[in-house]
Amino acid sequence: MWTRLWVPVLALAVLSHAGPAGPAARAAQSQPVKVGLAVGITGDISVYGDPIRNGFLLAFRQINERGAVRIDPILEDTGGGRDGAINVFQKLIQRDQVAAILGPVLSSQAFGADPLAVQAGVPVVGVSNTAKGIPEIGATVFRVSAPEVLQIPKSVAVAKQVLNLQRVVVLYDNADDFTVSGYRTFAEELQKNGIQVADTITFARGDSDFSAQLTKAKAASPQAIVVSALAREGTLLLIQARNLGITVPFIGGNGFNDTNIITRAGAAAEGLIVGTAWVPSAPTAVNLRFYDAYRDQYKKEPNQFAAQAYAGAQVVAEAVRRAGLTGAEDIGTQRSKIAEALKTIKSIETPLGRIGFTATRDVDQPRTYVAVVRGGRFIELTPPK
Ligand code: 1QQ
Numbered sequence: 001m002w003t004r005l006w007v008p009v010l011a012l013a014v015l016s017h018a019g020p021a022g023p024a025a026r027a028a029q030s031q032p033v034k035v036g037l038a039v040g041i042t043g044d045i046s047v048y049g050d051p052i053r054n055g056f057l058l059a060f061r062q063i064n065e066r067g068a069v070r071i072d073p074i075l076e077d078t079g080g081g082r083d084g085a086i087n088v089f090q091k092l093i094q095r096d097q098v099a100a101i102l103g104p105v106l107s108s109q110a111f112g113a114d115p116l117a118v119q120a121g122v123p124v125v126g127v128s129n130t131a132k133g134i135p136e137i138g139a140t141v142f143r144v145s146a147p148e149v150l151q152i153p154k155s156v157a158v159a160k161q162v163l164n165l166q167r168v169v170v171l172y173d174n175a176d177d178f179t180v181s182g183y184r185t186f187a188e189e190l191q192k193n194g195i196q197v198a199d200t201i202t203f204a205r206g207d208s209d210f211s212a213q214l215t216k217a218k219a220a221s222p223q224a225i226v227v228s229a230l231a232r233e234g235t236l237l238l239i240q241a242r243n244l245g246i247t248v249p250f251i252g253g254n255g256f257n258d259t260n261i262i263t264r265a266g267a268a269a270e271g272l273i274v275g276t277a278w279v280p281s282a283p284t285a286v287n288l289r290f291y292d293a294y295r296d297q298y299k300k301e302p303n304q305f306a307a308q309a310y311a312g313a314q315v316v317a318e319a320v321r322r323a324g325l326t327g328a329e330d331i332g333t334q335r336s337k338i339a340e341a342l343k344t345i346k347s348i349e350t351p352l353g354r355i356g357f358t359a360t361r362d363v364d365q366p367r368t369y370v371a372v373v374r375g376g377r378f379i380e381l382t383p384p385k
Contacts (some may be wrong), residue, residue, distance in 0.1 A: 008374070031327030032072035033320050033334060035060075036092030038103030038113070043080035044205075047231045047260045048105050048128060048305050054298050055309025056102060063317045069316055070327070078104050078113075085109035090115045099334035100125065100313050100319070106230075107131035109176035114141050123339040125318075127312035128305055131181035131255045134363040140339045142361040144312045144352070146368050148182045148253055151275030156189040158370040159251050159273050161383035163224055166250075167196045169217040171237065172228040175204035181230035182253035190226070198222050198338065205230060210240050213378075215248070224248050230255045236262045242268040249273060257304045262373055272373040278307040279369050279380055280351055290351040302351075311350035318348055 029086075037056050040049040053075065060073045074096050078084040084103040084334040092098045094117060100123045105111055107129040117124045118138030126134055126143035130151070135141050159165055168190065170262060172183035190197055198220035201213045214237070217225055227237060227250055234256050241250070249271035250256075257276050262269045280291060280301065294302040323337035335375055346356035346364075353367045 004286055023318045025283055029070045029325065029327045032064075032070040033100075033325055033327050033338075034072045034074060034096060034098045035316055036098035036103075037073050037075045038078050038085060038088045038092065038101055038102040038105075038109075039075065040080050040084070040105040040109070041075075041077040043084075044232045045105050045230065047258050049077075050107060051258075051303050051306035052128060052309040054105070054294065054338060055121070055302065055306035056288075056313050057307075058294055058297055059310045059313030059317075063313065069201075069317050069320045069325075071313075071320065072330065073313075073376060074098060078109060080106070082109050082112035085113040086116065086188065089113040093117060093120045093122055097331045098122065099325075099331060100316050100338050102127060102309070102316060104129075106176070107134060107181065108176050110134055110141075111137065111177055116365060117141070121335045121339070122347065123316075123335060123342055125312045125342070127308045128254075129178070131178040131229040132185070133181075135369055137298060138333075140317075142342055142357055144315060144350075144355060144365075145254075145308050146275075146365050148178075148275075148276040151277070151368060152182065152185040153189050153192075154368065155253075155273060155370050156193055156195070156277040158381055158383050159224065159249075160193050160195060162273075162381060165193075165195050165223055167198050167222050168224050168226050169198050169220050169222040170200045170226045170228075171213060171217060172200075173205050173230065173233055174202040175206070176230060179205070179228045179230060179253070179255065182255075186226050186228060186253070203229075207233060208236060208238050211244065214241050214244050214246060217241075218244060222248060224251055226251045228253045228255070231258055231261055235261050238265040238272070249297050259301065259378070260302050262376055262378070266376075269373045269376075273381060274371050274378070276304050276369050276371045276378065277365060278304040279371065279378070281380075282351070282353065282367075284349070284351075284353060286349045287351040287353075291385040307351040311352050311355060314350050315342065315345055315348060315355075318345060 076088040114137040173179035319341035322341040371378040
């Protein structure tokens with residue numbers, strides 16, 4: 001599955017030229033630069049892939065309309081697995097000859113697919129990978145998604161204050177790189193904060209019946225349940241916990257950062273605490289414009305993943321602009337120039353606020369949040385002063 005959005009733009013550019021020799025005055029770019037979008041649109045991660053695709057496509061439509069650079073986004077569905085991501089990267093790198101890749105959705109997919117891009121010198125910008133070690137995959141790997149090692153400590157600190165937390169149970173998915181990474185960070189932070197872990201219980205991606213785990217969790221009488229899970233399993237855990245009479249709040253990782261979880265879990269999601277890189281109400285001009293444009297185009301609210309995807313697309317377009325590409329360079333030149341230009345991005349205004357890249361290609365995002373579900377919505381959770 002793929003789409004090419006630049007066609008109308010290219011047609012216009014072609015129409016405005018007199019012929020192969022063309023007039024001297026023309027756009028800086030003679031050809032659009034091809035950017036691959038590796039997104040899990042189908043399968044168990046579509047709750048993330050859907051807003052991510054929307055964020056990418058909205059951003060590139062606006063960028064192409066503005067015309068400072070021209071991007072040809074090539075969208076490919078990775079599904080939810082690692083092999084799907086590897087296949088898509090191979091196609092984008094070899095068949096489509098893209099100059100850069102945005103994605104893939106999961107850290108577990110990035111650990112499988114990103115090395116192919118590194119080997120081919122293709123810059124990759126992750127927009128939702130939050131596990132430890134993503135930029136370390138290789139010299140052309142960047143991310144705009146705030147990592148769990150930065151977010152989880154904030155969530156634990158705020159939750160500790162708000163809930164006067166002393167005793168929790170930890171539940172985690174031991175079959176996914178992101179959920180295992182998140183679990184380790186939670187365990188470290190709970191220990192640092194002197195919060196007792198009464199039990200640590202595992203499950204695996206793909207499981208649907210959590211009654212054994214939840215019965216065990218309930219028996220430990222925690223004040224809260226800390227969960228490192230992806231959306232599908234996380235949603236089922238919330239619902240099944242309430243059905244078993246567990247009423248204590250859940251504290252989740254980035255996997256829970258989606259309004260679909262609230263919609264699906266309903267009242268079971270109330271009180272859920274999550275660290276997040278974006279809130280709808282962030283009062284910057286770029287965020288307000290993004291929020292309105294997204295709602296106009298897709299008839300629903302954006303979420304953190306859509307905002308991060310939009311920011312990732314902005315960053316790649318800015319790198320293309322800084323690299324001064326015409327689009328006619330050989331693909332190796334385009335790839336290396338974009339990778340170099342990405343490193344120079346230290347401050348760009350996005351729906352996430354001002355972000356940039358650190359010297360190790362990780363995101364530098366000064367403002368992130370802790371959110372709680374109240375009345376069916378995520379709202380910012382601030383500890384009492
Ligand atoms: C990761 C994540 C997931 C929740 C992405 C949607 O943060 O895999 O890194």
